[in-house]
Amino acid sequence: MPEQPADGATNAAWFERARRVIPGGVDSPVRSFSAVGGVPYTVVRGDGAHVVDVEGNRYIDLVQSYGAVLLGHGHRVVTEAVTAAAAAGTTFGAPTPGEVLLAEAICSRVPGCDQVRLVSSGTEAVMSAVRVARGFTGRDVVVKFDGCYHGHSDALLAGGGSGVATMGLPGTAGVPRSAVADTLVVPYNQVPELDERVACVVVEPVAANMGLVPPAAGFLQGLRQACDAVGALLVFDEVITGFRIGPGGASTLFGVRPDLWCFGKVIGGGLPVGAFGGRAEVLSVLAPQGPVYQAGTLSGNPLATAAGVAVLDAVTPDDYRALAQRVQRFAAELEAAVSDAGLPVQVPAAGTLLGLFLAEGAVTDHASARAAVEQGRYPSFFAAMLRRGVALAPGPYEVLFVGLAHRQDDLDQVVAAAAASAAAVAAGR
Numbered sequence: 140m141p142e143q144p145a146d147g148a149t150n151a152a153w154f155e156r157a158r159r160v161i162p163g164g165v166d167s168p169v170r171s172f173s174a175v176g177g178v179p180y181t182v183v184r185g186d187g188a189h190v191v192d193v194e195g196n197r198y199i200d201l202v203q204s205y206g207a208v209l210l211g212h213g214h215r216v217v218t219e220a221v222t223a224a225a226a227a228g229t230t231f232g233a234p235t236p237g238e239v240l241l242a243e244a245i246c247s248r249v250p251g252c253d254q255v256r257l258v259s260s261g262t263e264a265v266m267s268a269v270r271v272a273r274g275f276t277g278r279d280v281v282v283k284f285d286g287c288y289h290g291h292s293d294a295l296l297a298g299g300g301s302g303v304a305t306m307g308l309p310g311t312a313g314v315p316r317s318a319v320a321d322t323l324v325v326p327y328n329q330v331p332e333l334d335e336r337v338a339c340v341v342v343e344p345v346a347a348n349m350g351l352v353p354p355a356a357g358f359l360q361g362l363r364q365a366c367d368a369v370g371a372l373l374v375f376d377e378v379i380t381g382f383r384i385g386p387g388g389a390s391t392l393f394g395v396r397p398d399l400w401c402f403g404k405v406i407g408g409g410l411p412v413g414a415f416g417g418r419a420e421v422l423s424v425l426a427p428q429g430p431v432y433q434a435g436t437l438s439g440n441p442l443a444t445a446a447g448v449a450v451l452d453a454v455t456p457d458d459y460r461a462l463a464q465r466v467q468r469f470a471a472e473l474e475a476a477v478s479d480a481g482l483p484v485q486v487p488a489a490g491t492l493l494g495l496f497l498a499e500g501a502v503t504d505h506a507s508a509r510a511a512v513e514q515g516r517y518p519s520f521f522a523a524m525l526r527r528g529v530a531l532a533p534g535p536y537e538v539l540f541v542g543l544a545h546r547q548d549d550l551d552q553v554v555a556a557a558a559a560s561a562a563a564v565a566a567g568r
């Protein structure tokens with residue numbers, strides 16, 4: 140039931156206003172409803188696992204800012220940290236203790252990651268990591284995997300997942316050929332042949348932007364060996380998996396150590412942060428010590444670092460274990476509910492992450508993910524869930540984010556809504 144809207148505002152009216160002054164009405168294409176139809180709900184606030192829109196509708200939120208929010212919306216420790224930091228000044232252009240604390244929090248939790256440099260988004264993190272890899276190796280070629288998303292920098296958009304996949308874009312409009320000339324796109328879950336032109340291999344260790352596609356047994360180890368054989372660097376883009384899939388991220392979970400890590404999302408507690416890091420020897424190429432330039436006026440911003448430290452300090456290894464168990468059970472229940480209602484379904488899960496494909500047939504890479512999505516059931520399922528008060532991401536290539544704020548009761552409600560929604564979709568309603 141909608142809570143009473145304060146001012147009679149509607150989602151349609153806000154979206155109309157947005158479309159006049161913001162291209163497509165959204166500041167990031169994944170937020171648009173172009174893949175699912177209808178008008179986006181405009182959020183006024185969130186608490187814990189829920190968001191509330193301008194009409195007063197309350198949803199169980201499985202978007203969680205695409206994974207940026209691990210503790211849930213409006214969590215006290217984040218709010219207090221940000222408030223205190225803001226009162227002391229929002230940015231200085233000088234070193235601050237907060238950035239040291241966040242860098243220490245990251246490095247102390249990720250074995251092998253000696254140093255990190257903070258930036259303001261995941262896009263910047265991966266873009267900068269690639270620059271370091273090129274500077275360190277003196278080579279140009281970057282290998283990435285089809286369906287993995289590494290932010291919207293020119294060189295890495297090719298074969299991108301997430302919104303690039305949802306919009307069916309080749310990923311290169313507005314990107315000159317020259318910018319992607321040294322980007323090789325290869326299929327996920329197959330170890331590619333490398334040679335001595337390759338500066339780095341960039342990979343999502345658990346692919347989470349073409350739905351959820353876990354790494355096949357031996358894939359990450361195989362990448363490590365292939366890189367070592369030709370002197371290329373291995374870059375793990377842990378912008379989603381970092382501090383979500385477990386306290387040490389995917390590198391710890393799978394026991395494969397990359398040369399460079401990229402972080403974002405969780406480490407900012409909902410504020411704009413990214414980080415790239417690795418061995419001190421590799422990072423020594425960065426200015427001011429070395430010749431690779433990389434910078435940012437707001438990098439290591441005091442509000443963002445305060446929020447990030449608050450989150451990392453609040454979450455214990457036991458929290459991750461409990462969350463992973465809750466997610467595994469939820470994935471099984473969700474799959475059973477949808478399947479019993481008569482829809483083909485797969486709910487892949489890896490640690491605390493889960494995905495949803497409304498199709499049969501194993502999904503192991505972008506081609507099989509696309510084949511599943513092209514069966515076309517997601518838009519009507521999405522709409523049916525939203526009517527029942529459950530907010531999934533408005534695109535079929537996104538994963539479901541269950542965080543520490545989701546109570547068992549919330550997840551039970553999602554499963555019940557999924558059963559009813561699947562029955563409605565199966566009946567063609």
Ligand SMILES: *Cc1c(COP(=O)(O)O)cnc(C)c1O
Nearest residue numbers: 260261262288289290378379403
């Ligand atoms: C979200 C994401 C990015 C980009 O991060 P932004 O903060 O949106 O720039 C990069 N890599 C992966 C794996 C992501 O999921």
